[in-house]
Amino acid sequence: MYLINNVFSQAVFIIGIVVIAGMIAQKKTWDQILPSVIKTMIGFTMINVGGQTLGMSLLPLQGMISKIFNMPAVSVDIGAAQTESLTGIGTEMALIFALGFLVNLLLARFTRFKYVHLSAHVSFFYAGLIAALLKFGTNLAFVPLVITGSILLGLYMTFSCAYVAVFMKEVKGGEGFTLAHSSSIGILISSLLAKTFGNKEHDLENLNVPKKLNFLREMTISLTIVMTVLFLIISLISGPAWMRENITGGQDIVVFSFLRGLSFGMWITVIITGVRMMLSEIISAFHGFANKIIPNSVPGLDIPLLFPNYPNSVILGFLSSLIAGLIGMMILGFINYPVVVFPALIPTFFTGAVTAIFGNAHGGRRGAIIGSFVNGLILIFGQALLLPMIGTYAPIMRILSETDYSFYGPILGWVLKLFGGI
Template identity: 65%
Template structure:
């Protein structure tokens, strides 16, 4: 249990173990194994720290948007939300996570679906969601909750990577891995909509810019400038007086917006550095696993790996998903639906960004906008359907509900209701 809850549940250790085992299987020198393992873990931590900090930098926008729409509810702390969720379902989540990952490896070893999902934080939160659905929606014994939950998780980890894999051939920077992330169904839908309604030849990332704006081709600069503009616009709508008194700590909106835009650029630069470090070692190391342990296996990795090569899609996808979620919120309000949710900006940003990337890969500009818009609708309506089904896991899903949680969660909940009356 110590190994599961303290070692295997730490994503950095998990990817480090993959590098260690893969290089050991190739009989590399011990010094090379140690060096590559450490660089993989440091690179992974750069990616996750950059991604988490980038997401947290959006929290002032959440408060401003709630003020604009007259929703004065306090923005929940991620730490407190995660703490509440794990207090209710933490032990079951840890066991489902461990045995679910084992099921994923066994499926990859003995079937044609050769994919190993390595985004451990995604797996762990999904394990908690499955535990919540099974405990709240059934009268199963704790042992059966863990057995059934592990099988569900193992199948999800395998097959979400499997249906993402064919989409990677169209995505720049997607060579050598598939996506293992809880935005997979949004990416699949977005790629499908892009193919039907878009034009692949009009790539969002290749829009012609005037020579005076060519500097925006650089990822760090483009995202810093665009995020600064977003902060300025929303600050003006929320009113400068409100922002200065309640959000910015007394800073005027220009200073406040510039600082937040630059911080956003900082974190994407951290992610870019981490991507280069991790990919230099984990992909070659994974060849050892695919040769010796799980033949022809492919790793499922996290979505920030794609952000550096798709800066325009990242911003367009975030904004499109956000607009869709706000429209969905208004529809739920007009229908007087009993559960009203406000878009959580961290999952809206990450899932919106990656669904735009896949929409763009099959349908260019229109594909990116339409696909990420559909993602925003899935997020808001799926979350509203999901929350009544999960008891004490609700706080976590209010702040971290990504597309797969919002899509598959209600389906699992409805199936359980049918089976258990």
């Protein structure tokens, strides 16, 4: 349990262990292994910390939008939500997480689905969702609950990587790996919709802009400007006086918005730097792992690896998913849905970005808009269906409920109910 809770729950250690195993399999010496492992782990940490902090920088928008729509504010304290959410399922969650990874490795070794899910932070929270659905939706005793949950998690880790891999071939910068992320069903739906209704000849990343605006092609610059303008507009609508009293701590809204935009741009730069550092090491190391330990296996990695090649899709995907989520929220309010739901902004940014990337890759501008908009609808309506099913796990799902949670969670909950809680 010490290893599960303190080592294997940290994705950076999983990545480091894989690199060590791969390089040992290639008969590398310790002086070659050590710097490569350190670079990979630093690169991954830059991506992970950058992604988490970037997502956290969006959280003030939640209170601002709640004010605009006159809705009760939802807590955005991730630490408190995680502590509250683990009440009653912590042990089951940890064991399902560890044994689910083992199931994934066995499936990769002995079946034709050669995908190793390396995003441990993703599978950790998904283990919590499965544990909550089984704990609060069934009568299973501890041991069968853990076994059932581990099998479900292992299957999810393997097959979500597998069907995303089908659509990776046309994505720039996606060579040599697949994605291991809880936006997988959004990626699948976005890609299929883009192929059906889009036109890949109209690439969102090839927009014609005047020469003097060419600087907007740089992701750091464009995202900084867009997020500054977004914060400023929503601040003005919320009301400068209310903003100073409730959000900015007395700071002027123009300064507040500009600092938020700069922070966003800075963390995107950290992510891009981490992507380059990590990819330069892990792909070659994983070849050794694949050749000797799990032949022909493919690593499943996190979605920010694709961001540098798709700056326009990242911006448009977030905004499109956010608009869809706000529309869904208003629909639920109009029909007096009994559970108050709000677009979770961290998932809206990351899943919106990646669904737009795949939508654009397979169907151009139209595909990016359609795919990310449908993703936003899945996020809001799926969250509304999921929250009543998961007991104490609801607080963290209000903040981190990504597309797979919102789509697969209610389906699993209905299946368990259909079978009478087993």
